[in-house]
Amino acid sequence: MIDQLEYNTERVHLIIPEYGRHIQKMVNQCIATEDREERNKCAKSIISVMGNLNPHLRDVPDFQHKLWDQLFIIADFKLDVESPYPIPSEEELKERPQPLEYPQNFPKYRFYGNNIKRMIDVAIGWEEGELKNALVINIANHMKKSFLNWNKDTVEDVVIFGHLFELSDGKFDLRNSEEVLSEATELLKNKKRFTNKKPSGKSNNKGQNHNRNRKRN
Numbered sequence: 309m310i311d312q313l314e315y316n317t318e319r320v321h322l323i324i325p326e327y328g329r330h331i332q333k334m335v336n337q338c339i340a341t342e343d344r345e346e347r348n349k350c351a352k353s354i355i356s357v358m359g360n361l362n363p364h365l366r367d368v369p370d371f372q373h374k375l376w377d378q379l380f381i382i383a384d385f386k387l388d389v390e391s392p393y394p395i396p397s398e399e400e401l402k403e404r405p406q407p408l409e410y411p412q413n414f415p416k417y418r419f420y421g422n423n424i425k426r427m428i429d430v431a432i433g434w435e436e437g438e439l440k441n442a443l444v445i446n447i448a449n450h451m452k453k454s455f456l457n458w459n460k461d462t463v464e465d466v467v468i469f470g471h472l473f474e475l476s477d478g479k480f481d482l483r484n485s486e487e488v489l490s491e492a493t494e495l496l497k498n499k500k501r502f503t504n505k506k507p508s509g510k511s512n513n514k515g516q517n518h519n520r521n522r523k524r525n
Contacts, residue, residue, distance in 0.1 A: 323382050327358060335382045344388070351389040354379060417471055419458035420451055425475060432479050444480050445487060448472055453495040465489045 322332055331354065338350040358375050365371050373393045380387055385398045427447050434440040452468045468489060469482040 323384065324378060327361065327378075327382065331358065331361075332382060335379065335387065338389075339383055339387050347387075347389050351379065351387065351391075417475070420454050420471070420475070424451055424454065428472070428476050428480070432476060444472075444482070445489070448482065448487075449490050449495065452489050452492070456492055456496055462492055 322329060334354050338347055338354060341347045341350055355375050376391050376393050377396050380396055381401065431440060431443050431447060448468055451472060452463060455463050465488060466483060473481050473483060
């Protein structure tokens, strides 16, 4: 009995551990089967067992395709059977993915975020008028709020106007205007309301302590 015990350190490495060692042994047995027809039957049986291990994925599109791809991966691409889907190659699995291209419209002022730049681009295309002017002021207030969220110090309106002029490629120039943005306390009022919120159960605890010390008749 002791001689037949197996330790994980002495076992073969599992290629996809989520399916467990029994699936790995079934795949190895399928690879060792010499008759091709029997191998095909064995592969379909393994696919059925793998599907039963993930019943919540049966309605997911291309679920069967995924199972067959995983079967060949578990077999280390050494399984010669008929597949209803294109057989993946080892080169495709080991191919390094292409790096993701993150949008960096204005990396110089990242604290504003991409949405501010999109708002500026949309406002540039608007017709001249009071509505456009109101939108530009609203964007400037959003910029000031974003600036204060990342920088704890106060900021002068002229700084925000300078950034707006730069991000709009000179289309919006409020640097010498008499426009006044909202105060920092007004912009951050909602933020302070949530950060200074007291726990809801604190007042109840006081009432319980007061009742606890009261003399009962």
